Amino acid sequence: MERLEKINNDFATLFREGQQLLREDCGDVMNRCREEAFGRFMALGGVPYKTEDYLYADTLPVFDRDYKVVLKHIKQGVDLNELFKCHVPNLETDLLLTINGWFVRENVVPEMPEGVIICSLAEASVKYKEIFEQHYNQYTHPADTDGLVALNTAFAQDGVFVYVPDNVVMERPLQVVNLMRANADLMSFQRNMVILGRNAKATILVCDHTLSDDAFLSNNATEIVVGENSAFEYYHVQNQHIEASQINSVFVSQKRDSRYDANVISLYGGFIRNNLFAALTEEGCECNLYGMYLSDKKQQVDNFTFIDHIAPRCTSNQHFKGVLDDAALANFAGRIVVRPDAQKTEAYQANNNLLLTDTAQVNTKPQLVIDADDVKCSHGATVGQIDEEAMFYLRTRGIGEAEARLMMMFGFAHEIVGRVKLEPLRAEIDDLVDKRLRGELTKCHNCVMHCKK
Amino acid sequence: MKGLLKIKNLHASIDGKEILKGIDLEVNAGEIHAIMGPNGAGKSTLSAVLTGRECFEVTEGEVWFEGKNLLELPAEDRAREGIFLSFQYPVEIPGVSTVNFLKTAVNEQRKYRGLPPYPASEFLKMIREKMELVSIDSRLLNRSLNEGFSGGEKKKNEIFQMAVLEPKLAILDETDSGLDIDALRIVASGVNKLKRPDNSTIVITHYQRLLDYIVPDVVHVLYDGRIVKTAGKELVAELEKHGYDWIKEEVNSAK
């Protein structure tokens, strides 16, 4: 694989030559991890291609482009808040923007309860060293064989840092809008951290958007700790253009009696890879992971989940559903691991796919790895078409075939969207899905940009 | 108005097997027809063919509805022309709420008739009125269509939809199956309340019990893909008493 070798060598050059810039604004903790991480990336063979965990993901064309990398925070010449208005009606959120992986310095950090820290990751790595050191790069180990996560650790410079101390409930959801904007093809490495103490509660809504029609590749990683008896909700709406690629790795570590709800909605993007890891490290955790993808053209959506039941009496649910049109490709690989001591585990997983055309394709690998006996685990996967029985039922009520088909797809997707707990957000996503299915949406409809591509 | 539905020598088959072997039937506006018959006679096939189910192939015959050639129309247009089928087994559609489903159905039908969409505020009011008609729990409105409904709830939901869509011809396919006596009464009274001089009903059933509540004007016996007997409502009692065997014998000896 000559191409692959060249890509990997380019990374090596970039890493070597960018050392000074990479380290400049970051704390020791971040810089300490770089060398080992990059070494591992190379030792693993660089960009994963046709490896077991990237078996069906066509990573080569994604990486095989002449991307620029910005190793220094650049002040944007325009007011991004003006340029981009992502608005969910009836949903009050506190808004934070990132641009090309960098925390926008002009962000007005909302007033927060005492002790809450919201800032850029680079700042946190210097200013809140103690907390930072305790958590940074501590939860990525389940992905030690994933070169792309190592690559993020090697190159990450900035992102969003959120710390919620014990007994603090954040009433309003925090909305993080990740923007990509450039005048050349661009690669970015955003790194985020969300730490919840005990008895805390927070909700984060992440939206990904592109503001220019360049090719983007975001290789992002987020580490999340949900402390004892805390609850964290994570919503992610991925809506970029067809030339955008993203690798989104999320690592959650759950403590006793905590609850984590995640809902990842992939509306649009050229190549989307979600790596969703959850470690249920103490008793009584509940982890709910939902995902939905609507893909057409030549889009690729690749969801990879890994739920690690380490402690007894934890529950996990996973449900991923997708609709594939045109020549879209969707891959799902979900793994439930139940460790020997994790008795009384309940773990469920399902992946359902609708294939609409003869050029769309689905590969699904739901996996159970179970080493404890007193457990209830199941998984299921289906690939099929719209139920003709139901279609006929709708048509006998006077609903035309096209409309009936849309309704069926909407209903199919709504099973996932319905899991969103924030009512206004749920309505908004339903609306986006409806528009998306009707082909009226190639981007978030409030976005002022109209891509050429 | 005479001759709402006219079926002439209708033959239909599935996977090459002929199920309907020449049905002749005429239903006038305002009439209630009962179609009875033993299992496997072709009762449900008839309802499926009339409403446009594609897995059945019509090999011969004609069906006219208000002067229109029904067999040329797709299922949705037949519905829009005013034919409603109450399914024997209503289909569950996860993720699609009942209210959203009905709104779409009503507006699509209105569009077909050249009417503007139902005003949103009045729509809900209308829905609520119709719900009372069949004593249906309003909470069902926001649940996914038929999903997790009990057998009785599903059948009530069918009649509720019929009330909302106001068809000219309602076909009730084994609507009594799986209903307890209370649900049966509610469903039947719903049908009776919807009765108007200009609409018609075909009740397809195996048993007498639904016909105690919905009294037919004409009773047909369907056997082996043909209507072998047509009479008044007194035939119902006779069938209940003697079963279908004597009819089968009559038919077979005639062959």
Added chain:
Amino acid sequence: MAKEQDDILNEVTEGEYKYGFVSDVETEMIGKGLNESVIRLISQKKEEPEWLLEFRLKAYRHWLTMKMPTWAKLEIPPINYQDIVYYAAPKQEAKKSWDEVDPELKATFDKLGIPLDEQKVLSGVAVDAVMDSVSVKTTFKETLAERGVIFCSFSEAVKTHPDLIKRYLGSVVPYSDNFFAALNSAVFSDGSFVYIPKGVRCPMELSTYFRINAANTGQFERTLIVAEEESYVSYLEGCTAPQRDENQLHAAIVEIVIEKNAEVKYSTVQNWYPGDKNGKGGIYNFVTKRGICKGENAKLIWAQVETGSAITWKYPSTILKGDGSVSEFYSVAVTNNYQQADTGTKMIHIGNNTRSRIVSKGISAGFSSNSYRGKVKVVKSCQGARNFSQCDSLLLGDKCGAHTFPYLEVANPTAQVEHEATTSKIGEDQIFYCNQRGISTEDAIGLIIKGYAGDVINKMPMEFAVEAQKLLQISLAGSVG
């Protein structure tokens, strides 16, 4: 009650392997190790034609370029391929009548319950018995020949039906297919050959019985079944080995070709020595089995009961090429003590309206690890494919593992592919329900396991269903925690 269950579990997990004896049969062996001259020697001993030697050498040279696969969830200790004897055969003068066969050899198969004497056999079953590297006896050959059915040892077929062998050898499993297939293709010793002519329904069950006897040897047999149009055959393979402290390697290939409207049912009762309760010894069972439904409406049914071997690596597969062809896979895999199994199937849908069904039941006990791994693939041009897979795992005890790795690859929108899997232990409520009806806990567990495996066992030919049932009881006999 938990205590009681533990006792039962212990009792069972200590159950001994009853086929672990060694027969005192004079054996001809070649030296340890593998190289081109060993391959030439094997070929020479078998008096093979030149083309077959070439096939072996090509396979060997390819094998040298390959690495052992590591993707299975198995911990395989390093295998020294130079420390294995690649050819061992019970010494007996050729072409003797059955009465003159070494009595010890006869006794061996008698002890195993394998009838080689046609007078005593179960009616309706023809047997080919393979000990170590060679076939020692095939029964009912003449009866079968009357119908045109060929059933003989592989070596014999090479001599008597070279055209058929040349045509089909490696046609379903090419030597380059995988590491163990290449190894087998280089050194295979014997096995069975079955040919069912057009329109013939094979009048009896065909069966091959494999026995490893000699120490330090590997067994590398090949089975080739060809079912011509409109034919039918039910075939069964069984296997056992003596109890030895060292591990022994078994790497076999099964190839099945099924033409239009033909049906083959392939059943396996695999009971190689699993090692002792501490995981010492046992057979490494690395097998490649594959059938191709070549013609329209061809049908292949796999039924397997896997209770033996220290390590099992085996995925009987079907290529559904003919339109409307059908394949079913039924498996019960039991692992106990320190056994490891990574087994499942592959269903490759190529022809239109092809259907497949997978029913896999794993039962793990002791410290064992039991994985289902299966692939269902629907290629782009394949219209109307249907697959349903059901993979259940039952865990008996808290030290064992049960894993499920399905791969579904669908590239055509008219396909319907469904996979379901559950993992659980035997419910206390089920046991209590039985107790309440007066059934002891041990019997209840036996009953539940029997029911659990029933879907699969019922697919086996009658005679073997009984054997499989017994085997299941011996392997587990009521163990649950």
